[in-house]
Amino acid sequence: MSPKITIGISFKNPGNYFKLALQSIFAQTFTDWELILIDDGSSDDSLAIALNLQDPRVRVYCDGESKGLNIRLNQMVQLAKAPYFSRMDADDVMHPQRLEKQYQALIQHDENTVIGSAAYSINAESQVAGLRPICTQQSSGFAARHSFIHPTVAASTEWFRRNLYSEDFIFQRSQDAELWCRTTGYTKFINLSEPLLYYRESGTFSFKNYMGTSLGLLHLIYIHYADRRLTFLYLFLRELAKLSIACILDCFNISELLVSMRYQSLSSQAIEDSTAVLTTVKQQLLPLGDLQWLK
Structure with missing residues (x-):
């Protein structure tokens, strides 16, 4: 198998959100992908779900340790077989056309380009709360920390291998911001205006x-x-x-007041349309083996 895009997800106790994240991958219009799932020390049912996915495009890794997202991201990049690598978090949801549209954008640019997108903000109940806007101009230095909504990014696998995430503990929660600040001087940053991810943040704030x-x-x-x-x-x-x-x-x-400042309100029609897409994703069947109770 020679996939065109590797999707990397590191997970640690994602709970009920994990199933929807996986459904959104299997609901993609672009199907030439591989999925790398790395367990980072989960104690819930997520590892069992991952191991029961009956699809040759899925690879699952578990070493029983909790190392942190920054280390796992670098691990997934090294394991990737595809020429392009797409980030994803275990509690977010891909729009069905995310991979298709980002792949088309990636092949039109050189391998020194990172491509993200706008995103819908969703709450703990997977309801659309608003729209996360994008940066339209590339910033330099510390200002580049806000270049992307981090789970929306994709780039060539070689770019990620040349520009590894910092594994310094201080950046365990801000590894993306550090990477954008470090690489903005010699990398082209592009954001697609169309929301291609449902980003879970409303109602899930953690101080x-x-x-x-x-x-x-x-x-x-x-x-x-x-x-x-x-x-x-x-x-x-x-x-x-x-x-x-x-x-x-x-x-x-x-704390929801703080979160609500990050996204813009949507018209009732936009909420209806984006919710309809999300409903379609929720109906996607997963190729599970013995875990019939999850279907």
Whole structure:
């Protein structure tokens, strides 16, 4: 088998979201893919589900350890057999045309290009909450941290191998931001305006995760602006202020206010259309062996 795109998913206790993420892959209009699933120390049923997928395009790896997403991403890139690599998180949902449209965009550019897309924001109940907009202009330095909605990206496998994710613990929650800041000077970043992912964020806020991301961003500020004291101080204090606000909102159980600022509202027709696509994905059958109760 010689697939055109490798999809990489590292998972750790994704719960009920995992099935829908997998359904969205099998619902793709582009079928020349391989799927690499790496268990990062799950204790739920997700590994059993992965091992029971009866499709030669699926490869499952488990070493019983919890190493972190940044390390697993590099592992999946090294295991990939396809010329292109597509990121995916275990709790998100691909639009059925994601691979088709990103593949067409990738083959029109050289291998020094990363392609992402806009995304629908969905909540814990997999309902469409809004639209996550995209960056239309490429930024440099620390500003490049917001270049992509991280689970939407795809690039040549060789690009990912030349530009590995940092395995430094400080970037365990902000490995994508670090990568974009490091590579923006010599890589072309492109975002497709069409939402090609359902990004789960509304109603799933975790202050622990937010703090982990902020610590990585604070370190990035130091890397880029340690020799520019005023700029460093301004950005550092701004990030600390955002972290403090998030902490306060979380204490009062109103952190959803912070999340809602990340996405734009949609018209009733747009919500209806995007929900209809999501409903179709939910009806996709998985090629499960013994786990008939999941069908």
